[in-house]
Amino acid sequence: MLFHFRTKFPQLNAYWERYLEFQKRLDIPAKTTLLEEGKKSLNYIFIERGCVRSFFNNNGEDKTVQFFFENEGLASFDSFVNDVPSQFTIETIEPSIVYLLPKKYVTQLMEELSAEPDFLKMILQIAAQRQTHYINEFVSFIRDTPEQRYEKLLKDRPHIVQRVPQHYIAAYLGVSTVHLSRIKSKLAKGKDHF
Amino acid sequence: MLFHFRTKFPQLNAYWERYLEFQKRLDIPAKTTLLEEGKKSLNYIFIERGCVRSFFNNNGEDKTVQFFFENEGLASFDSFVNDVPSQFTIETIEPSIVYLLPKKYVTQLMEELSAEPDFLKMILQIAAQRQTHYINEFVSFIRDTPEQRYEKLLKDRPHIVQRVPQHYIAAYLGVSTVHLSRIKSKLAKGKDHF
DNA sequence: TCAGATCGATAACATATGTTATCAAGTTTA
């Protein structure tokens, strides 16, 4: 959320910068856990370098739900705001450099921001956009085949396909690793005709 | 959103009531369109009696994404807030009585509400909960089979199964009508063992 | 640098799901 504020409303950057000093820098290897499923979210996470995923455990199996990359920020929003346990684990995919801003300062920063004129409008705008994002993820399952979802991913967010191991992507698309492999080889054959 | 405010924060009811007079009451038959895909959302809709669905058109086929019932309010949130065309059509399933509150008054009401202490917290709470709802819809496709999704629907929101025609539910679950019929008959057989 | 993990492709088979067609029982409407 903070990430979206800063990128969409640059006039808020001054607020943000006053909190830089409270951030803790972490230089961590791949597969490092930043937040564990079932625990409360205590930090806003900003990614300077690397990438992370959020996933949950389903009968012993990882099910990846989302990917984040450089210059993106995240928190388990519901856990953070409503103080409930996180549904998801957050862990690095690549060796990464991340910054953590403790919840206490985020709350304080939000209070400050609320003094800004039109802050309500900005909140609503961003909340609506985030909501639309998740609705679209969900609609995509109703509307598209796994193959179409993969093609859209390739087109709209190619960096995911390039940097994320395939079995994470398979779970995110809702198919088995074997089937994602089949989809790829089918699409590759299609292109051979040229 | 307004609906959630009122039910979760009853101290805001007084604000709401001042706007009752601006609502237009509609007594309409089934299959009446309240908002058309591609047009901008102009009203907040409150359902007194009946039920409605939101859906989109995909190559000539209806794809239902959500259902709403008595005492629920809705608007195409993104369309409403960000003033973009709605992705979805909203139409009645049963003969219904609904109230429409024009956007102008909603905006005004939100402005008023923002004077209320802790309004920011309320907004964030509700936005987080709505977001969680849609994330869960999406996660359900990653985690569950269509059969499991149907069973959860039956358990968590049985009124949907009771009142909504099956082909709308099939689309919502992401399966063909034929397959939903198979799922139902399979589950019925399972229960015969008692 | 080597042994074990990770990652991805593929085959063979089983199961799940879609498509099309048909039938029957309501509902709605002219």
Place this chain on the structure above:
DNA sequence: TAAACTTGATAACATATGTTATCGATCTGA
């Protein structure tokens, strides 16, 4: 009230997808 539409079940067949197993290519840590 008859005709047209809506709703839902089912069969037969085609296709999509999951599961398990195997192989090879990297990658990674002691």
